[in-house]
Amino acid sequence: MIIFKHAQSLAKHILTLHEKGQTIGFVPTMGALHNGHLSLINQSRTTCSSTVCSIFINPTQFNDPKDFEKYPVTIENDILLLERAGTDILFLPSVAEIYPAGLTSPIHYELGYLENILEGFYRPGHFQGVCQVVHTLLKIVVPDYIFLGQKDYQQCMVIQKLISLFSLPVILKPGDTLREADGLAMSSRNLRLSPASRQKAVAVYQALNYIKMHIKTTDIQQLKQDAIQIIEQAGFNKIDYVEICDAATLLPVEEAGNGKPLVVLAAAFLDGVRLIDNIIIA
Ligand code: PAJ
Numbered sequence: 701m702i703i704f705k706h707a708q709s710l711a712k713h714i715l716t717l718h719e720k721g722q723t724i725g726f727v728p729t730m731g732a733l734h735n736g737h738l739s740l741i742n743q744s745r746t747t748c749s750s751t752v753c754s755i756f757i758n759p760t761q762f763n764d765p766k767d768f769e770k771y772p773v774t775i776e777n778d779i780l781l782l783e784r785a786g787t788d789i790l791f792l793p794s795v796a797e798i799y800p801a802g803l804t805s806p807i808h809y810e811l812g813y814l815e816n817i818l819e820g821f822y823r824p825g826h827f828q829g830v831c832q833v834v835h836t837l838l839k840i841v842v843p844d845y846i847f848l849g850q851k852d853y854q855q856c857m858v859i860q861k862l863i864s865l866f867s868l869p870v871i872l873k874p875g876d877t878l879r880e881a882d883g884l885a886m887s888s889r890n891l892r893l894s895p896a897s898r899q900k901a902v903a904v905y906q907a908l909n910y911i912k913m914h915i916k917t918t919d920i921q922q923l924k925q926d927a928i929q930i931i932e933q934a935g936f937n938k939i940d941y942v943e944i945c946d947a948a949t950l951l952p953v954e955e956a957g958n959g960k961p962l963v964v965l966a967a968a969f970l971d972g973v974r975l976i977d978n979i980i981i982a
Contacts, residue, residue, distance in 0.1 A: 722749040726843035731755040732772040732888035736878040740847040741785045754791040761829030772891045805832040822940040851877040885977045903934030940967040
């Protein structure tokens with residue numbers, strides 16, 4: 701695996717790969733890697749001739765400075781995992797490398813309602829920061845494919861919107877959510893949970909599954925209340941949302957059963973750690 705710290709040298713190297721007719725797959729991450737990230741690396745390896753992973757904890761997407769400060773860093777282990785997974789290139793830039801002119805974005809991304817619902821509503825500015833960094837990374841890496849996890853369902857939709865807004869020549873490939881044995885969605889933030897909280901954390905997935913199991917027979921409002929109760933009873937301190945949405949638009953549905961795929965999403969805090977998850981009901 702070749703590690704690049706500078707955008708210019710990486711871009712030059714990638715140009716030579718493109719000239720050789722290679723296809724480039726890109727997996728952007730913020731590190732503290734787990735099997736969810738590695739599943740995206742694997743998908744890229746089976747689709748593309750070269751796989752580029754980036755590790756960059758992007759300051760502009762953190763609406764909560766404490767969350768940024770506490771974001772887990774496990775770089776040595778990350779490098780080992782990426783090597784073992786057969787990653788070709790790791791891009792490991794500094795903040796100055798990505799934002800030489802400062803953190804303020806010269807571009808406002810017109811994301812429409814996607815920016816104001818769910819994650820966008822509870823994390824103001826978050827998706828502008830995500831677009832700012834992914835747009836910059838895409839300009840450096842110029843991949844044929846970008847691999848993103850559906851664990852961040854709304855993020856996938858936002859990046860698809862970014863690709864359309866700028867007619868970027870890249871194809872987005874969404875990947876399934878990888879889970880721990882008890883069902884908890886793998887997440888870098890799980891590292892911040894105490895052993896006791898780790899036991900409780902699975903309640904979000906259980907609540908989403910409860911909705912999936914009862915969607916055909918129970919009223920939507922009732923389902924959401926029941927799911928909130930499951931999460932609260934497990935000991936979560938604060939719930940941002942539990943929502944049942946049209947999987948194509950992410951707009952909330954008033955009733956199920958018209959045959960359209962749905963996505964059930966939740967975000968909640970456990971001991972100061974914000975966890976998100978979703979499941980698709982096809
Ligand atoms: P990060 O949280 O590190 O996630 C990197 C990628 O891994 C994202 O596409 C995310 O959806 C995916 N991922 C996370 N948990 C997963 C799981 N359990 N199963 C499958 N895939 C999973 O998302 C970001 O970083 C950043 O916002 C980024 C896109 C890198 C921009 O800074």
